[in-house]
Amino acid sequence: xxxxxxxxxxxxxxxxxxxxxxxxxxxxxxxxxxxxxxxxxxxxxxxxxxxxxxxxxxxxxxxxxxxxxxxxxxxxxxxxxxxxxxxxxxxxxxxxxxxxxxxxxxxxxxxxxxxxxxxxxxxxxxxxxxxxxxxxxxxxxxxxxxxxxxxxxxxxxxxxxxxxxxxxxxxxxxxxxxxxxxxxxxxxxxxxxxxxxxxxxxxxxxxxxxxxxxxxxxxxxxxxxxxxxxxxxxxxxxxxxxxxxxxxxxxxxxxxxxxxxx
Numbered sequence: 001x002x003x004x005x006x007x008x009x010x011x012x013x014x015x016x017x018x019x020x021x022x023x024x025x026x027x028x029x030x031x032x033x034x035x036x037x038x039x040x041x042x043x044x045x046x047x048x049x050x051x052x053x054x055x056x057x058x059x060x061x062x063x064x065x066x067x068x069x070x071x072x073x074x075x076x077x078x079x080x081x082x083x084x085x086x087x088x089x090x091x092x093x094x095x096x097x098x099x100x101x102x103x104x105x106x107x108x109x110x111x112x113x114x115x116x117x118x119x120x121x122x123x124x125x126x127x128x129x130x131x132x133x134x135x136x137x138x139x140x141x142x143x144x145x146x147x148x149x150x151x152x153x154x155x156x157x158x159x160x161x162x163x164x165x166x167x168x169x170x171x172x173x174x175x176x177x178x179x180x181x182x183x184x185x186x187x188x189x190x191x192x193x194x195x196x197x198x199x200x201x202x203x204x205x206x207x208x209x210x211x212x213x214x215x216x217x218x219x220x221x222x223x224x225x226x227x228x229x230x231x232x233x234x235x236x237x238x239x240x241x242x243x244x245x246x247x248x249x250x251x252x253x254x255x256x257x258x259x260x261x262x
Contacts, residue, residue: 014198015079015090015165017043017066022075024061025223034223035061039075041217041226043166043198050201050209052252053219059202060096062224063168066200067093079166089117092164096171098155100143106130107139110158122161129157132187134180148175153184160191167192167199173208185212189236206252210245211238218255228255 022039025032035058043049051059064070066077068087077084079091100109110126130139133153143151152175159167172188173181189212192199203209209216210232218228230248232238238245 013165013196014046015043016045016081017041017166017198017200018076018078018081019066020076020078022062022065022072022077024058024065024070024073036065037223037225039224039226043200046196046198047215048192048199048201048213050203050213050216051219052203052206052209052216052256053224054221054256057219057222058224059219060170063093063170063200063202066166067091067168069093089113089162090165091168092159092162092166093168094155094159094170094172096174098143098148098151098175100146100151100154100158102143105140105142106135106146106154109143109154110161113158113162126157126161129160130154132191133157134183149177149180152176156184160195163195164197167197169199169201169203171202171204174204181208186237188212193236206249207240207245210248211240216248216252218252228252 019039019041022036023034024036025034027033039062051062053059061070065072066084068085068091100106101112104112107126107130110130111122114122127136127139130136133156135150135153135157138146138150143154146154152172156172173184176184185208201209201213210230214232216230216232217226218230219225220227230252232244232248234242234244
């Protein structure tokens with residue numbers, strides 16, 4: 001494994017995550033297809049980590065396992081030194097394709113999770129998050145009236161209103177135009193610093209991973225293994241022309257292979 005050492009800037013009440021010798025496979029008819037192979041990693045409380053790798057290497061499967069949406073087959077996942085159970089509000093997964101309920105407005109979708117848990121009085125905070133996502137004019141809109149990028153921002157607001165201790169992000173900005181994406185990258189950094197959650201981000205954008213996260217992990221083609229790690233001892237905001245980021249970008253491209261579909 002290639003490793004670049006650094007010390008995380010984040011410190012907070014986010015969840016501590018420990019993954020040990022995790023293996024996972026899919027059964028496709030009579031065939032067993034290995035997806036993840038011997039994944040071991042630690043996430044410090046409040047740390048932000050990015051996953052990069054070829055398409056189909058198991059990045060999204062790893063997020064689903066951490067969210068409790070896939071049964072564990074081999075290996076161990078611990079949250080705060082306790083064996084992880086099923087899905088819970090302290091672990092939120094934001095999917096690549098937003099999952100908004102079509103019969104609820106944007107505001108109702110954002111408030112749904114906490115209200116289902118019996119929490120009250122969160123309307124002002126929901127409105128503030130909707131505004132930060134640039135959706136204040138669409139608070140009472142139906143999901144069908146939103147663009148794909150707007151729906152993704154609404155899904156992000158819903159996740160953040162739950163105040164998760166572990167936020168799992170599967171290409172959360174992939175549907176946004178370039179200008180909105182840059183703006184939302186800044187908002188994600190600010191919200192992470194304010195709320196203090198631990199985050200694991202899957203992205204295909206090397207620059208985004210380097211700008212947003214404390215560490216970047218590189219996965220191999222399927223079955224996915226962690227083959228390289230880059231730590232980023234940099235404060236925020238970061239600049240795209242930072243020499244360390246430019247060097248890491250070249251190193252990551254070399255490891256992944258510029259011609260690969262990833």
